Structures are given as C-alpha cells and as structure tokens.
Amino acid sequence: MTYSRIYIKNLLLIFGFSLLVTSCKHTPETLVIKNPEIAVINDSLFSKTLNKYVQYHYSLPQNYNESLSYPIIYLLHGHGGSSQDWFTTEGGNAAVTLSEMAKNTGIPPMIGVSMSAGNSWYVNSVEDWESFYIKEFIPHFESIVTTSDYPTGRHIAGLSAGGFGALRFSLKFPSLFQNVILLSPASYDPLPPLNSSSRKVAAFAVDGVFSDSLWSTFSYKHLQQDFLKSTQRPKFHISVGDDDVFNIVPVVTDLQQFFLKNDVTNELRITNGGHDWECWNTNFKEALSVLFIPK
Template identity: 35%
Template sequence: MSLLPFPGNRRCTRYPFLIKLAALLGLWSLFNTAIAGEVQHHTFDSPTLGHPYPYTVYLPDGYDAQASTPYPVVYMLHGSFGNERDWVAKGNLAQTADRLIRAGHIPPAVFIMPGSRSWWIDGHNEAARSAFFNDLLPHVESTYRVGDTRALRGVGGLSAGGFGALNFALEKPEMFAAVAALSPASYVPYPPPNSSAHRHPALLDEQGNFDTALWEQRNYPAYLEAYRIKVTPRPSAEESDVPPVPLYISAGRSDVYDAEFHARQLRQAMERIQPNSVRLDLYPGGHTWRVWRASLPAALTFMFQHIGDTPIGQ
C-alpha cells in the first residue's frame, strides 16, 4: 500500500511537500496523544526562605481534586545549579510518567519538582532542608489531593538532588516509603576536586572556602547510625516501629565524578542495614541527562513497588 492514494499505486516522488506534511502531522498527532498528564509551574511564599518558593507539578491524566482517595506523591529534586523545570525539560519526567501509568507499571501519581538554590541542605546561602519540610510539604498537601502519610510519599533526585533525597529519607524514614538516588553526589569522604560542590554557595564559608565540617555533618554517613536504630527491630520485637526505606541507586559507568565507585560504597553501607531493600543499576554513560533519563523508568517502577497500596478515586 502506498503512502498516499496517488494514481498507479506507486510511491509518490513528485509531491515531497505533501509527504513531509503528512509525516509532520502524524508525529504531531502521536506527540499530543502521548502527553496525557498536565504540567504546571507555580510559586508560593516561603516563610523559611523569605522569598517565593518555585516548583513544577505533574498531575496525571484525569486528576481529580475531589477524589475520595489521595494520590501518591513523589518529590523529585534537581541537581547542582539546576532548577524546578529540569526534570520536565531535560529529564522527560512527564512522558515517562505518562507511559508508566498507561502501562500499569505505576499508579496515577502526582510529582512535585521543587527548586532550590542550595544542595538541599540548610547551607550557607539558604535553609533548603527546613524549607522543604516546613513549607513545601504542607503547601503541597493542602493544595493537591495527595497523601500526607509515609505510605503515599516518596522522594528522589539526581546528583546533588540524589544527595538531598537520600539524606531526607535517612533523616526521616517515617515520612518516605521509598527513595531513588540517581548518580547521587554523596561522596565519601569529600567531593572530588572537579565537583561543583567546591564552588556552590551552599557549601562555601564566609571566606569562600569549601566547608568540610558542614559536608561531614550533612552527608549520609552522619545519618546512618540514627537511621539504623530507627529501622532495626529491637530484640523483643519482630518488626521495628519504622520500616527501612527501600533505596534505588543508579550511576553511569563513565561518570567524571566517579559516581559508580561512590554508588557502590553507598550500596554496601545501606545493605548492612537493609540487605533486601537496596538496588543498584549501572548504565553506560557519564554524569548526564542521558543516564538519568535512561534510569528514570526503573527508578519510578522500583519506588512504586513500595508507594501506595490503595486504588485512586475509589
């Protein structure tokens, strides 16, 4: 069958414009039917920061603000010197979420992508960690029909956002059902010399020097012992009061910051605490969006094996 019904039932070579137009219309139609969820950009006044807090929200197709059952919500953190639009503009989060929801791999869910000037810590330039917990979460939970319990909440991020997501889950395991850290900038003992951590205002002291003491206080090893005690059953109990937070890790094998090595270190540290709740995937590539886009479907699928256990809108 020919592309267009021209005489002779032969492939048309005399009307290249029509062929190109038909192809473009087909791609346009495919693109518009593929994008089902809605993406919005908002700000709200943050008392902690003293300035507007920006965020991007993905609402799944058919989102119902009056649904009787709240939607699961996942907070996705951007990387160093990034912003709240990165996950949609560069990471294909909306398309990936649409595809996974349509395929039934994850339930309809809300994704919140906040913006931060810090490394998701209370650093030298802003109190990003405090603003996340004290301002962003209450705002989101009062604005959208999302869960406000551990079972319906997850957190993930890439690079510095992976550093932040991991720290949030370790500090407050009672708040998150799963965490994903993509190429996490959770370097031990310190970031490599080429890391942007050495020039990021969140981590520079008044003299402009990298604050090693602050890094040690905010990096994941500082949280491990308190986390272990929280999630490990006491001798007289079969289960702990707070379950471990299942952890997904990914990294590129050619990462210029040696993320594979640090990811393996992180996996070993976490497996000593929760041996059956850690997954590490390695991908060809570096510290790039190509790797993060490739690992996002696996990260979200892993997370939603643990987030949300009730049907939406029932």
C-alpha cells in the first residue's frame, strides 16, 4: 500500500493551500493493527470553527489505489469516546471489519473515518460541533482521500450519542448521506432517562444543570418535516440490544414508526445484547450486509 498522495496533500495543508484549515498538527501516523496489511492512520486538523486541533483516525481499503475514489463511511463515537474507539480491537475493529467484508461478502471496498468529538453529542451548543463536522471536517477529509469532488458514496454510522448525532445529521442534511446506520441511538424524545449520560454534559446544561428545554431544542423531531420535503432520502438501518440499560428500545421503535408512516426506507433490528461493542459490532456487520450487498 502507498499513502504518498495523502501525505503530499497534508503537507500542502501545512503550507496554507487549504481554505478549510490552517494546518495539520503533525505528520499522519500509520498504526498497523491485527492484520499487517490493514492500517489505521491517525491525523488531526485545525478547525477555524472550534479554534483548536481535532484528532481523527481513518482506514483505507486493502490494495488502495490513490487514482480511484471509494465510498466513505463516517463513524461517530459515543459519550466518553474518541476517534480510536471504532478502530481498536476491543472496540469497533472497523478497519478489519470493512476489509474482511469487502473480501468475503461483496460489500464495496470502503474508507472508514472517525473524529474525536468529546462529549459534544455533535450539536452546536457550547461549541459548534455540527457546523465543524458538516462544513469543515467532511470537505477536509474528502479532499485528502478522494480524487474527484465527491466520493462514490457517502455513508454514516453512529452508536449511542453518536447515533444521536448521525440521526440529526441525516435528517437535517438528507442529501449528504446515502445510508445511515444507527446503533442504539440515544435520541430520546421528549426526555432522556435519569441514567443517560446526556444529563451530565455541558451541551444540554444551563448554569451547569441539565435543561429539559435545551434538550428538546435538539430533538430529531424538529427536523422531520423539512426532511420529508427532500427528494433525496437516505436508507436507514436501526438496531438496539434488547437488554440495553438506557431504555433505547422505545426510541428505535418510535423512530421506525415515523419512517414507516412516511415511506422512508428502513430496517429495524432488536437483537439480543446490551449497550456495548459486542452488540454494536454484530449489528454493524448486519447493517453493512443489508445496505451494501446487492440482493
């Protein structure tokens, strides 16, 4: 494998030829994981929106050809997580999953990328993480890994708080993604349960205390009507473990009812499992099979 074009583009960014970021903080670091032919690359960019560096990790398909464009799947981590979570052996192991499924099941070779968003829940609140992700991060990343203006497909997957973010992104910007994978999405409406980590973050707090009204302003239900006006809608795969301790089963069933009522293509899976990587990995693989393998 060669990443020469990627390194060259990052060097150009350092010297100020990108309109989106002022520089990369460091030279990309290649991390070899499990299979020596599969690499995860650790990089960062400086955000004008956030006025700080943001770390991200990404993986490229085996036999990556820099003259071609590939589908990209954006991977959103959960509360307390980071961009590494989707790629560690103990976590999502996404680089291996994408590579092995491309080789063995027929899904297309894909680029996977995850960004460290802290406990922002991907919203414009204390900091403008939604604006950064949509307006800075996605254009920046695609300028590095694609040879055309657009990838051959753009997809998104998120778990828990990341599922909350992925759902909001896909409803607010429905033409941006072709497929959406929601793993135990913590998209509670009207309010999260008392044990939800959303009650402990600054994004939904006023004077340090969780605000019911602030939480409600970020409900995905405020985005539904504009979403339905769009002529381009992604396909959704929603899943949750039946033993999820954060009461997400009602969230996904309510969401599916909205999709069914409005003829939005979707699949729902309530599987055996909890709020953990064992459940998410199983359902992520199943979602990839359903969404990307031709029937």
